[in-house]
Amino acid sequence: MRVILRDCTILTATRYYKGVDILVEGERISRICRNLNEEADLEINCSRGILVPGVIDPHVHLREPGQEYKEDFSTGTMAALAGGITTVLDMPNNSPPIDSEERLLLKMNKVRKKANVDFGLYITREYSKRAVAMKTYLCETPNVEYSEEYLRECVSNSRGITAFHAEDQEVINKEGRTLRAEIEGVRKVNSFPVEKRYFCHLTSMESTLMANGIVEVTPHHLILSKTDRKEYSVNPPLRDKLTVRSLWTSLNYGYVQVIASDHAPHTEDEKKEGVPGFPGLETLLPSVLTYFQKMRIPLTKAIKLLTHYYKILGIEKGDVTEGYYADLVLLSKKERKVDSTEFFSKCNFSPFEGMKFRYWPIFTMLRGKLAYSEGEIIEERLGKEILGLRTMQSL
Numbered sequence: 001m002r003v004i005l006r007d008c009t010i011l012t013a014t015r016y017y018k019g020v021d022i023l024v025e026g027e028r029i030s031r032i033c034r035n036l037n038e039e040a041d042l043e044i045n046c047s048r049g050i051l052v053p054g055v056i057d058p059h060v061h062l063r064e065p066g067q068e069y070k071e072d073f074s075t076g077t078m079a080a081l082a083g084g085i086t087t088v089l090d091m092p093n094n095s096p097p098i099d100s101e102e103r104l105l106l107k108m109n110k111v112r113k114k115a116n117v118d119f120g121l122y123i124t125r126e127y128s129k130r131a132v133a134m135k136t137y138l139c140e141t142p143n144v145e146y147s148e149e150y151l152r153e154c155v156s157n158s159r160g161i162t163a164f165h166a167e168d169q170e171v172i173n174k175e176g177r178t179l180r181a182e183i184e185g186v187r188k189v190n191s192f193p194v195e196k197r198y199f200c201h202l203t204s205m206e207s208t209l210m211a212n213g214i215v216e217v218t219p220h221h222l223i224l225s226k227t228d229r230k231e232y233s234v235n236p237p238l239r240d241k242l243t244v245r246s247l248w249t250s251l252n253y254g255y256v257q258v259i260a261s262d263h264a265p266h267t268e269d270e271k272k273e274g275v276p277g278f279p280g281l282e283t284l285l286p287s288v289l290t291y292f293q294k295m296r297i298p299l300t301k302a303i304k305l306l307t308h309y310y311k312i313l314g315i316e317k318g319d320v321t322e323g324y325y326a327d328l329v330l331l332s333k334k335e336r337k338v339d340s341t342e343f344f345s346k347c348n349f350s351p352f353e354g355m356k357f358r359y360w361p362i363f364t365m366l367r368g369k370l371a372y373s374e375g376e377i378i379e380e381r382l383g384k385e386i387l388g389l390r391t392m393q394s395l
């Protein structure tokens, strides 16, 4: 299959340029030039939007196996496609937790048939070379065991990145999920080997400056601030306005490497009861690009933070360049309100409900195939396990 994308305006982690054509052959981008004189099976005019590389969301909870009533791998990865995300890394706090190679392989066999985007799976406790990385918690979490001993076991078993939920249980016991709980968590993580440290969803300048390793932040901690409304419960919690501002300053000065959604869907009733977590796959790109523009931070930097994890994994994705996988997303410049009733996710709730964002995906191409277009999934189940896609380096 040969596809030509005509008259593209391209935005990547390093460049913004206009008026080029892209030839896609098979799974990869084969040529990028002006006035491409070639024939193809399909031609798409891209002049009405901005073309970006498909992004990676390295922090999602797709709830399968065990909690399919909240989300499953099919609906979760449809939400990803609709959001311009072509790779997701799924967390292991399933029911039962993915804490052994045996459970990982069972999960892999189950979800592989349903994946609409490429995916990797985290494991907790036991090392497996089939897992993309280790995930562990410094505090009590549903479905996953917590103890100092368990934590140390996870870290010593991991051979590459360990993603830490860095809120410290001892501080939480005394004063709740305060910023001090996060800062104490970061301090503890800093005592583990530096090459393993990946800090999930940090929320303030103080913690991001202190964290020595890869720092992840989420759109909800960047955009929303503290409220008493039960539906807005999330871990770590939303912070006051000053802390939110400080997180932007930290990001602007280069202390953040990754933006992830922490997509954590629940039912409507669970949200009303205050079960923590938000869905975020469908709003990740629009929310981040819209707010970077508002904060006058170059959009190239947003793409950099949304594709950085590809570099960690050594996968030829996350850029629009010859030889790379053709994961391409055309974004509309038109403003649209967030309407969670339109989500592919089972979770019809959004903390951004009613907010106006630009940069919604018009289409998403996954490894050369048009998988999502104008509100519809065009081709299902194209997703592959990413470990087979790596070519440049390995963990």
Ligand SMILES: [Zn+2]
Residues within 6 Å of the ligand: 059, 061, 091, 262, 264
């Ligand atoms: Zn999470």
